[in-house]
Amino acid sequence: MNASMGVRNLDILIICSVLVFITVFAPFEIFFTFRDIWYDRWRKINTSELDTTKVKIPINNKKKHNCIVANVIASKDPYKIESKKVVIIVSHGLGDKKETLQYMYLPLAVQGYVIVSYDARGHGESKRVGKRSHFLKRIDDYREIVDWINKQDKFKDMKIYSIGFSIGGLVVLSGSFKEEKIEKIIAMSAISDYKRTVRRLNPIVLLSFLFKGIKIFPKEEEVNKLSPGRIFNNSKKELTEEQWNNLSKRVYLIHSKNDQVIKFHNFRENVSILNLPKQNQLIFRKGGHTSKKNEVALTSAILNFLKN
Numbered sequence: 292m293n294a295s296m297g298v299r300n301l302d303i304l305i306i307c308s309v310l311v312f313i314t315v316f317a318p319f320e321i322f323f324t325f326r327d328i329w330y331d332r333w334r335k336i337n338t339s340e341l342d343t344t345k346v347k348i349p350i351n352n353k354k355k356h357n358c359i360v361a362n363v364i365a366s367k368d369p370y371k372i373e374s375k376k377v378v379i380i381v382s383h384g385l386g387d388k389k390e391t392l393q394y395m396y397l398p399l400a401v402q403g404y405v406i407v408s409y410d411a412r413g414h415g416e417s418k419r420v421g422k423r424s425h426f427l428k429r430i431d432d433y434r435e436i437v438d439w440i441n442k443q444d445k446f447k448d449m450k451i452y453s454i455g456f457s458i459g460g461l462v463v464l465s466g467s468f469k470e471e472k473i474e475k476i477i478a479m480s481a482i483s484d485y486k487r488t489v490r491r492l493n494p495i496v497l498l499s500f501l502f503k504g505i506k507i508f509p510k511e512e513e514v515n516k517l518s519p520g521r522i523f524n525n526s527k528k529e530l531t532e533e534q535w536n537n538l539s540k541r542v543y544l545i546h547s548k549n550d551q552v553i554k555f556h557n558f559r560e561n562v563s564i565l566n567l568p569k570q571n572q573l574i575f576r577k578g579g580h581t582s583k584k585n586e587v588a589l590t591s592a593i594l595n596f597l598k599n
Contacts, residue, residue, distance in 0.1 A: 341400050342367055348409065350435045352420060359432055360416035361409035362389055364400045371403030377597070378440055379452045381408040382433060382459030384480075385423060385503075388415035392456060395590050402594065405449070409436060411459070424504040426458060426517055433466040437473065450474045452597065457481070457553065457580065464519035464561075468538060469526055477593055479545040480553050480580050483520035483560040485509070488553060496552055520557075523564040539565045543596045545589060547578035571596070 342365055347358035366372055379399060383391050389408040396406045410416045412432055413423025421428055440446050452475040455463035460481030467473040482488045489507055492500065500507065515521050527535055542565055546558035562572060573592045578585045 338397070338401065340367060341365065341397065348436055348439045350420070350432050354419075354421065356419040358417075359409050359412070359420060359436065360389075361407050361436070364397070364406040364408065366400060366403050368403070372405060373403075375403040375405075376449045377403075377452055378405045378407060378446050378449050379454060379597075380433070380436060380440070380463070381406060382453065382455035382462045383408075383411065383414070384457030384459050386414070387456070387459075390415075392454075394586050395593065396454070398590050399594065399597070404452075404597070405446070407436065407440065411462075422504060424506070426461070426505075427513060429458070430462050430466045430516065433462050434470075437466075437470070441472070453477070454593070455479070455481070461485070461517060461519060464542070465516060465522055468519070468522055468542070471538070473541070475541050475543070475597065477543045477545070477596065478519075478561075479582065479589075480547070480550055481519060481544065481557065481561065482553055483518065483557040483564075484514075485517035486514045488557060491554070492552070520560050520564055523561070527564070539567070540571070542567065543571050543573070543593075545573040545575075545582065545592070547575040547580070547582050547585070549577050550580045552580040570599075 344363045344365075346361050346363055348361055349358050351357075379396065381389070381392055381396050383389060389410045392408065396408060400406045410418075411423070411429050412421035412425060420432075437451065440451060451473050453463040453467050453473050454477040455461070456479045460478035463473075463476055464478050464481055467476050486509070489497075489500065489505075497507070506513070509517070515525075523539075526538065530538070544558055544561055544565075544567065546553075546555055548555050558574070561567075565571075573589070575582050575585045575588075582589055
């Protein structure tokens with residue numbers, strides 16, 4: 292009798308576990324699968340005008356895997372590269388990979404900009420470097436990529452610009468704002484205050500963050516490093532007016548009003564603190580977090596900002 296009850300209880304536990312999986316975990320997997328299908332709707336772009344070289348960038352990591360994998364994409368026409376003399380670092384969003392923003396950065400490469408698009412730790416070919424939830428370490432990795440570029444002979448006379456999307460936008464703003472060597476910074480759908488934004492996330496997104504081990508209640512010291520708005524405010528207090536103006540005018544912000552992940556008030560806060568002029572802003576009425584269906588306008592605006 293007891294054995295029979297034990298088997299029955301085990302069956303019930305198995306059924307309950309399956310139901311929990313179906314009702315909680317499976318919807319997230321379905322959501323992210325369809326999201327990836329949407330992101331990958333662009334045909335893979337191949338052009339004979341560009342060379343792509345895969346590189347491994349060493350970082351200060353105690354683990355066995357201590358290299359960030361990146362693609363260096365450049366025009367085959369040396370005159371185009373010489374006319375720009377710019378390396379652009381591209382930092383993708385959470386769950387993305389170095390190829391995700393190809394629709395935006397390949398046109399830049401055709402114009403003569405050298406692109407360094409990398410897989411952040413926990414993503415793509417850098418998956419084993421660390422967890423994707425380690426945002427602070429991701430900022431450290433980004434700074435080491437900047438140092439690596441500065442040490443390359445072929446890039447030594449070139450300027451460095453940065454472009455980041457979502458968490459990648461947070462990375463380039465937090466990791467670059469006080470670095471004068473980064474002469475232009477473009478952030479799409481970027482956070483202003485990490486703590487306030489994360490705790491007010493859409494419940495589905497918040498649960499997905501919890502599943503991925505992302506900190507919802509980080510220490511205040513961590514929040515300060517992960518909040519571009521706080522970094523801007525602290526910098527404004529420390530710098531002269533001239534220094535502040537020189538740093539803030541390098542920033543270009545892009546956001547959609549109907550972004551349901553990183554709400555539009557983040558954009559307004561960052562613009563207000565930086566006192567950004569209209570020519571340093573791009574606002575889409577629709578498009579959501581990824582500015583979908585606005586890709587052509589987005590790329591054109593970025594090209595215009597880079598040229599001016």
